[in-house]
Amino acid sequence: MxxxxxxxxxxxxxxxxxxxxxxxxxxxxxxxxxxxxxxxPIKVLxxxxxxxxxxxFCFDDTKVLTSSQDKTATxxxxxxxxxxxxxxxxxxxxxxxxxxxxxxKRLITASWDKTLNAWDLETGKIIWTAAQAGLxxxxxxxxxxxxxxxxxxxxxxxxxxxxxxxxxxxHIKDHHKSTITRCRFDPQSQHVASVSEDRTIxxxxxxxxxxxxxxNSTHTNVISNCCFTANGxxxxTASWDKTLxxxxxxxxxxxxxxxxxxxxGHDGSVSSCTFSVDGSVLVSGAYDRTVAxxxxxxxxxxLELKGHADWVTxxxxxxxxxxxxxxxxxxxxxxxxxxxxxxxxxxIETRKAQGMGYHILQCEExxxxxxxxxxxxSDLVTKCVFCRLKTETRSRLQPPPLLSSVLPIExxxxxxxxxxxxxx
Numbered sequence: 001m002x003x004x005x006x007x008x009x010x011x012x013x014x015x016x017x018x019x020x021x022x023x024x025x026x027x028x029x030x031x032x033x034x035x036x037x038x039x040x041p042i043k044v045l046x047x048x049x050x051x052x053x054x055x056x057f058c059f060d061d062t063k064v065l066t067s068s069q070d071k072t073a074t075x076x077x078x079x080x081x082x083x084x085x086x087x088x089x090x091x092x093x094x095x096x097x098x099x100x101x102x103x104x105k106r107l108i109t110a111s112w113d114k115t116l117n118a119w120d121l122e123t124g125k126i127i128w129t130a131a132q133a134g135l136x137x138x139x140x141x142x143x144x145x146x147x148x149x150x151x152x153x154x155x156x157x158x159x160x161x162x163x164x165x166x167x168x169x170x171h172i173k174d175h176h177k178s179t180i181t182r183c184r185f186d187p188q189s190q191h192v193a194s195v196s197e198d199r200t201i202x203x204x205x206x207x208x209x210x211x212x213x214x215x216n217s218t219h220t221n222v223i224s225n226c227c228f229t230a231n232g233x234x235x236x237t238a239s240w241d242k243t244l245x246x247x248x249x250x251x252x253x254x255x256x257x258x259x260x261x262x263x264x265g266h267d268g269s270v271s272s273c274t275f276s277v278d279g280s281v282l283v284s285g286a287y288d289r290t291v292a293x294x295x296x297x298x299x300x301x302x303l304e305l306k307g308h309a310d311w312v313t314x315x316x317x318x319x320x321x322x323x324x325x326x327x328x329x330x331x332x333x334x335x336x337x338x339x340x341x342x343x344x345x346x347x348i349e350t351r352k353a354q355g356m357g358y359h360i361l362q363c364e365e366x367x368x369x370x371x372x373x374x375x376x377x378s379d380l381v382t383k384c385v386f387c388r389l390k391t392e393t394r395s396r397l398q399p400p401p402l403l404s405s406v407l408p409i410e411x412x413x414x415x416x417x418x419x420x421x422x423x424x
Contacts, residue, residue: 039344042307043335045076047083052327054097054314061318064325065107066333067098073109075121078323078335090117090126099141099148101163108163110139110150118148118166128166132159138182142189147206149192151180158183158194158204170209176200182225186232193235193249195223201237203249213249218258225272229279236282240269244284246299257367265292265301272314276321283324285312291326293338303347305336363387 050070058065063084064076073095075085093113100107106127107119112135118127134154141148141163148161155173158180162169176196183194191212192204199222203213217223221240228235233250237259245259268288275282275296282294291312293303310329317324322339341347363384383391 040305040341041337043081043337045081045083045333045335046331047074047076047086048072048331048333050094050331051310051329052313052331052333053095055316055325055327055333056098056100057316057318057323057325058100058102061320061323064316064333064335065098065100066327067095067109068331069094070331071095071111073098073107073119075107076333081335085121085124087119087124090119090129091115093135096135096137097139099139101141101145103145104163106163108139108141108148110136112136114152116148116150116161116166118163130161130166130168133157137180140183140185140192142185143187144189146189147185149183149185151183151194153179156180156196158192160192160206172204175202175204175211181223184226184228186228187230188232191232193226193228195226195237197222199223199239201226201235201247215247215254215259217245218261219243219245221269224270227274229275230277231279234275234279236273236275238270238273238284242266242268242270242286244270244273244282257363260299260367262294262299262301265294266290268311271312274315274317276317277319278321281317281321283315283317285315285326287311289328291315291324291336293324293341303338303341305334305338307334308332 048066048068048070050068052066052068054067056065062078064078065073066076067073071091071093072086072088074083076082077084087107091109091111091113093111095109095111098107098109105121107121109117114132114135116130116132116136116139120127132150132152134152137151137153139148139150146163148163150159150161152159156176156179157171157173158175159168160170161167175194176198178197180194180196183192185192190206194202199217199219201215201217202211205212217237219237219239219241223237223239225238226235233248235247235249237245237247244262244265247254247259265284266286266288268286270284270286272285273282280296282296284292289306289308289310289312291305292301294300295302305324308326308328308330312326312328314327315324322337324336324338326334364382365387366384
């Protein structure tokens with residue numbers, strides 16, 4: 001572990017101890033990205049020397065945790081933008097992802113060097129190292145802090161490890177047909193969701209130690225990431241096909257209509273996604289260098305954040321929904337203050353264009369999303385206008401019943417033969 005105070009905007013990573021006290025106030029001010037035309041305040045965190053692979057808000061949003069291909073993880077102060085702790089010399093290759101166990105004050109890092117490390121946040125020392133069979137592409141910690149799940153490219157496997165000791169509890173090989181790109185615990189610590197280059201989604205149950213759900217998604221390219229809502233009902237998947245999809249994994253409505261697609265949010269492959277704590281906001285990042293903020297009531301993009309010089313690799317949102325964090329291949333982490341974003345003229349116009357007097361439903365016949373006025377009864381309107389028109393058209397084209405079929409039996413013999421023939 002190394003203690004550092006790094007100027008977030010410094011282009012020279014060399015630390016001059018003699019100038020440190022003199023530059024404190026300058027550093028505190030320069031953490032803000034000053035752009036005359038910028039309408040959203042931005043803090044840029046600099047310190048990593050290679051692509052940043054992950055970012056998370058933690059400790060009541062007062063800190064940000066990041067991991068990087070420079071083989072280090074860093075704990076940042078949200079207010080000042082200063083690097084508080086740098087965890088280094090624990091891995092021999094890229095750190096693919098990091099996770100935090102707040103109650104135990106531990107940091108988990110997964111690396112391409114085939115190891116999983118647990119660090120003490122106070123001493124900076126490694127508590128345990130768990131060797132894996134292949135390079136690790138992802139890791140996640142259960143909400144109760146008991147388990148760590150990691151995904152390995154060898155045998156397309158997931159591995160369940162004790163967060164206390166690093167002991168391997170389960171190893172499920174050939175869990176997918178291709179490389180697993182992301183694995184995630186649900187908020188109830190009961191299931192592990194995993195997504196893969198094979199475009200499938202799986203839920204593995206910790207109690208039965210079995211795969212209880214397997215979805216062949218309608219994504220047309222690699223599924224790169226996934227995230228749960230806080231109640232565990234919805235799973236969102238991000239894909240290189242430039243879209244995101246929502247899956248109701250509790251009720252299983254996707255079985256008849258598939259997932260609900262969110263498109264027109266990015267011009268490049270979507271790399272990451274995360275929900276706000278209350279599930280009202282979804283944030284996504286992409287290789288088009290942008291971050292998108294989605295309103296989950298309307299299922300529309302409300303804000304697009306631009307500024308990174310390279311791919312956006314991960315995103316996070318603070319519990320109070322005031323800040324969005326984005327990690328990038330450009331070696332920086334950006335903190336976007338979106339607290340007053342609804343006051344920006346462009347955002348106001350977007351919300352007007354999206355028709356805020358409407359809400360979004362999923363058609364029970366074709367499965368596509370459609371909007372209805374809030375004045376309409378959503379319990380009665382269950383189909384989109386196109387499916388409703390098809391139903392009405394079929395009803396009009398349906399031939400009337402034979403006259404003989406609607407008359408009492410005793411009156412059928414009185415029907416003239418000409419009438420019967422004309423009906424037929």
